[in-house]
Amino acid sequence: MEKTLKGIVQYARKNYFSYWVILGIDTAISVLCSLVAYAVIHYMAHVPMTDWMLCKLVCVSLVASIAGALLFHTYRNTIRFSQARELWRVMCAVLFKIACLAVISYWVIYETELPDNYRISYLLFDGLLTLVILTVFRVSLIIVYDLLLDWVNKKNTRILIYGIDEKSVALKFRLRDSAHYKVVGFYTYGKGNSRRRLTDLPIYYFENESDVEYIMRKRGIRGILFARYEDTRLEENRLLEYCKSNALKTLIAPTISEADSDGNFHQWVRPIKIEDLLGRAEININLRQVAEEFRSKVVLVTGAAGSIGSELCRQLVQMGIQKLIMFDSAETPLHNVRLEFEKKYPAIDFIPVIGDVRVKERVRMVFDLYHPQIVFHAAAYKHVPLMEENPCEAVLVNVTGSRQVADMAVEYGAEKMIMVSTDKAVNPTNVMGCSKRLAEIYVQSLGCAIREGKVKGHTKFITTRFGNVLGSNGSVIPRFREQIENGGPVTVTHPDIIRFFMTIPEACRLVMEAATMGEGNEIFVFEMGKAVKIVDLATRMIELAGYRPGEDIKIEFTGLRPGEKLYEEVLSDKENTLPTENKKIMIAKVRRYEYTNILDTYTEFERLSRAVEIMDTVRLMKKVVPEFKSKNSPRFEVLDKEQ
Numbered sequence: 269m270e271k272t273l274k275g276i277v278q279y280a281r282k283n284y285f286s287y288w289v290i291l292g293i294d295t296a297i298s299v300l301c302s303l304v305a306y307a308v309i310h311y312m313a314h315v316p317m318t319d320w321m322l323c324k325l326v327c328v329s330l331v332a333s334i335a336g337a338l339l340f341h342t343y344r345n346t347i348r349f350s351q352a353r354e355l356w357r358v359m360c361a362v363l364f365k366i367a368c369l370a371v372i373s374y375w376v377i378y379e380t381e382l383p384d385n386y387r388i389s390y391l392l393f394d395g396l397l398t399l400v401i402l403t404v405f406r407v408s409l410i411i412v413y414d415l416l417l418d419w420v421n422k423k424n425t426r427i428l429i430y431g432i433d434e435k436s437v438a439l440k441f442r443l444r445d446s447a448h449y450k451v452v453g454f455y456t457y458g459k460g461n462s463r464r465r466l467t468d469l470p471i472y473y474f475e476n477e478s479d480v481e482y483i484m485r486k487r488g489i490r491g492i493l494f495a496r497y498e499d500t501r502l503e504e505n506r507l508l509e510y511c512k513s514n515a516l517k518t519l520i521a522p523t524i525s526e527a528d529s530d531g532n533f534h535q536w537v538r539p540i541k542i543e544d545l546l547g548r549a550e551i552n553i554n555l556r557q558v559a560e561e562f563r564s565k566v567v568l569v570t571g572a573a574g575s576i577g578s579e580l581c582r583q584l585v586q587m588g589i590q591k592l593i594m595f596d597s598a599e600t601p602l603h604n605v606r607l608e609f610e611k612k613y614p615a616i617d618f619i620p621v622i623g624d625v626r627v628k629e630r631v632r633m634v635f636d637l638y639h640p641q642i643v644f645h646a647a648a649y650k651h652v653p654l655m656e657e658n659p660c661e662a663v664l665v666n667v668t669g670s671r672q673v674a675d676m677a678v679e680y681g682a683e684k685m686i687m688v689s690t691d692k693a694v695n696p697t698n699v700m701g702c703s704k705r706l707a708e709i710y711v712q713s714l715g716c717a718i719r720e721g722k723v724k725g726h727t728k729f730i731t732t733r734f735g736n737v738l739g740s741n742g743s744v745i746p747r748f749r750e751q752i753e754n755g756g757p758v759t760v761t762h763p764d765i766i767r768f769f770m771t772i773p774e775a776c777r778l779v780m781e782a783a784t785m786g787e788g789n790e791i792f793v794f795e796m797g798k799a800v801k802i803v804d805l806a807t808r809m810i811e812l813a814g815y816r817p818g819e820d821i822k823i824e825f826t827g828l829r830p831g832e833k834l835y836e837e838v839l840s841d842k843e844n845t846l847p848t849e850n851k852k853i854m855i856a857k858v859r860r861y862e863y864t865n866i867l868d869t870y871t872e873f874e875r876l877s878r879a880v881e882i883m884d885t886v887r888l889m890k891k892v893v894p895e896f897k898s899k900n901s902p903r904f905e906v907l908d909k910e911q
Contacts, residue, residue: 491517625669698831
């Protein structure tokens with residue numbers, strides 16, 4: 269018996285009910301109501317009935333009922349997501365049937381010799397009876413379904429949804445037929461809403477840890493579900509701590525960005541991850557203005573297979589662009605991006621191109637063949653320790669590569685070039701950061717030279733700086749997660765090291781906004797929020813994984829790596845930035861370099877890096893960027909003494 273009932277509920281979950289079953293039942297009810305109404309009216313009027321008239325009536329009612337149901341789709345949404353507005357469809361279908369009966373009443377009912385008042389009474393009675401019975405049928409289905417659902421899901425994990433806004437309510441309805449979780453109420457901070465109910469569920473409150481303990485014991489709560497990322501960050505040091513102390517599950521609903529290509533979610537809820545706690549509220553940008561900027565444009569993205577580049581491509585294809593050229597030297601990642609785009613965006617004209625920004629003629633070929641109007645330059649080497657060990661490669665890609673892309677943009681008349689930079693370019697302590705600063709210097713000086721008429725062209729150059737990107741390839745969070753999965757230890761370079769973090773979509777929105785706001789030669793920086801201590805990050809990730817830091821999984825300190833510093837510069841300092849119309853985006857104040865004065869220097873950079881003259885390359889870097897002081901890099905620290 270239990271197995272049968274579970275099967276019925278499972279069928280209803282997946283299939284609602286068969287459309288044809290509901291249509292058949294509705295039609296039978298409608299025809300039966302017509303017969304009952306016909307019999308009652310004839311009885312009251314004392315007029316005899318004939319089989320021939322009944323046959324006519326059944327045929328008309330049958331055809332009209334089916335046509336009305338098909339016309340107004342009354343057979344859909346019968347159980348799972350039924351709402352009051354569904355009764356409007358039923359009412360329209362009933363009125364359609366009555367209208368059909370009324371039109372032909374003079375040859376169907378006329379033969380019965382019914383008076384006009386009885387004919388009208390028949391139509392009204394038929395319509396009212398049909399509407400009432402169909403409504404009772406639907407309400408009964410919903411009640412029975414809910415009772416069966418409660419019985420089948422009695423062993424499901426009992427959870428509370430945090431918050432009482434529209435997203436929380438929507439989440440409750442989304443989980444109505446969950447096979448794993450049972451929503452038993454809503455949870456808020458403070459007593460203000462404690463006596464209210466929402467969607468027929470109670471609203472509970474908490475003010476301290478004892479309240480959380482009480483609700484666990486009294487109501488059997490085993491988890492708290494968050495509908496918003498902002499709420500998790502709001503409650504990080506309060507409710508999430510209470511949940512951790514009492515072994516309560518902390519869950520969150522995925523956003524639309526976590527859906528697959530068909531718009532489906534692999535899971536309705538998931539455990540809270542560290543990215544949920546580190547991210548911040550979305551940057552509010554004018555999407556219409558951004559879309560207008562790129563609509564019908566040919567766009568080139570270098571480094572299109574990387575974390576930032578690929579996300580830029582995903583956002584650009586939604587802007588109505590004419591053509592997207594995806595340029596990258598990494599074969600397999602670019603191939604994967606291509607497969608993703610072929611599946612998700614089959615209507616978009618995109619062209620994956622294998623190429624290296626270090627090869628000038630390959631870059632020229634792309635510009636000559638496609639003539640991009642907008643260029644997003646995201647191709648770069650980014651890993652600090654590796655670039656400290658390979659400075660010539662850093663210069664060749666980040667400096668010479670950027671120069672070649674910028675020169676081609678000017679030569680082939682691109683409207684804008686947006687370069688992706690890093691917070692490590694501010695007072696750099698490593699080769700990677702300095703190489704990005706050198707790239708900034710070149711594109712800015714070239715842009716100023718164009719504006720002053722010293723160089724022929726009209727390309728505008730815009731630079732964006734931001735901090736560490738959550739979940740990017742090779743970043744600290746994927747590494748920590750892998751170490752935790754392997755049982756530890758989790759390695760941190762220094763107990764006091766801190767970093768600023770932002771999400772990949774956040775970074776790309778900054779780039780999009782900069783491309784729209786920029787008039788040329790600006791370096792846009794982002795208000796990065798609160799710095800995160802890396803050891804605290806590791807601790808939190810271990811806890812979220814269900815382990816005890818220091819006991820189940822140890823944290824080991826390995827020492828600072830070459831070129832690594834304890835803290836990153838605060839990009840949004842009012843002393844070194846200018847405000848914009850967006851409070852979270854500022855313009856950096858930087859020293860200006862004359863284009864004509866640096867041309868020979870950048871030619872020398874290319875010569876030295878291609879010849880792999882390591883010390884001379886770094887020496888020249890320190891000369892051009894005097895604020896570059898090496899940290900934890902003995903090989904290059906000696907060069908600082910020469911300055």
